[in-house]
């Protein structure tokens with residue numbers, strides 16, 4: 431890769447298993463890569479290749495275009511699953527949020543075929559991701575071992591590149607298991623961040639209690655739009671997605687020599703567009719390590735700097751449904767229950783998860 435801009439800029443080259451790759455930690459370059467026709471995913475079995483983008487867009491469009499009544503029915507179904515799952519949390523000793531949120535079933539009824547279809551496609555997509563640009567044998571586990579070994583060898587050889595290797599190792603592994611548990615993981619992380627940020631929890635609870643009282647007084651059922659228009663709740667979700675980086679990067683391969691914002695990426699090179707670097711860059715977010723949902727109140731956070739669902743032609747078709755599910759979960763959790771959390775920490779390697787699966791003790795609250 432030829433650099434036409436500063437030598438120590440935000441796009442750099444490195445080696446993975448003898449292959450040269452470019453790593454972008456720059457929001458604009460990432461955006462250009464995601465939008466460019468000159469880059470294709472490195473994983474060959476993407477759903478787009480398998481089924482064509484049209485079928486996915488059709489499924490997503492079907493969800494978007496549904497009548498308000500149908501959308502309300504879909505939201506009600508998610509609601510039913512969430513309520514059912516939450517109802518026995520107070521009886522359990524500690525509830526392990528990371529485990530329990532995975533048991534909430536969002537499919538099977540209501541949002542129905544369209545959603546199930548997308549989930550099936552997502553499964554294929556995840557299978558596709560496992561086919562990395564580098565030919566590695568075996569399962570995620572053995573791949574992790576190989577990567578760990580390389581990192582270890584580099585460290586033992588005194589390579590100055592080892593921090594970079596650790597980063598890459600983390601990103602590669604994370605890419606293999608990004609999605610099937612992504613919605614539950616966002617829910618779990620939200621509980622963690624809210625536990626650690628009582629002011630945010632208080633404001634979230636107030637916003638959701640207002641909606642709940644409105645619903646109780648009017649006797650009207652919740653609608654899809656009720657959940658999607660909870661402003662502060664969506665700030666909390668955005669902030670959780672920014673810090674959680676469930677999919678922290680995506681791979682692309684150049685199908686010809688491409689100039690991206692002044693960097694020449696040669697044909698057949700892979701480029702890793704790192705979202706987490708952008709999400710934790712203090713040029714983009716002040717005090718990036720601080721969970722601050724209020725930052726989303728300010729105008730000016732550019733969409734290109736916030737890409738938890740990717741972008742361009744492969745923008746995640748599940749993003750609206752994910753937001754709906756997470757907001758329904760948060761609404762009922764904070765308006766009907768309070769909790770005390772045991773000590774736990776977020777682990778980012780090899781995938782984002784809680785060290786102790788986020789144990790909390792839950793009590794019902796009366797409104």
Ligand code: HEM
Nearest residue numbers: 548549551552612613676677680738739740744746748752
């Ligand atoms: C918080 C939850 C989620 C996150 C953070 C997430 C993130 C992403 C990202 C970053 C991509 C782009 C990958 C790339 O550009 O290579 C993607 C693609 C995709 N996602 Fe999601 N996703 C989530 C939930 C879902 C759900 C619930 C579904 C299904 C209902 C879904 C279905 C898909 C599909 C089918 C693709 C592939 C699109 C294509 O190849 O054109 N995602 N997701």
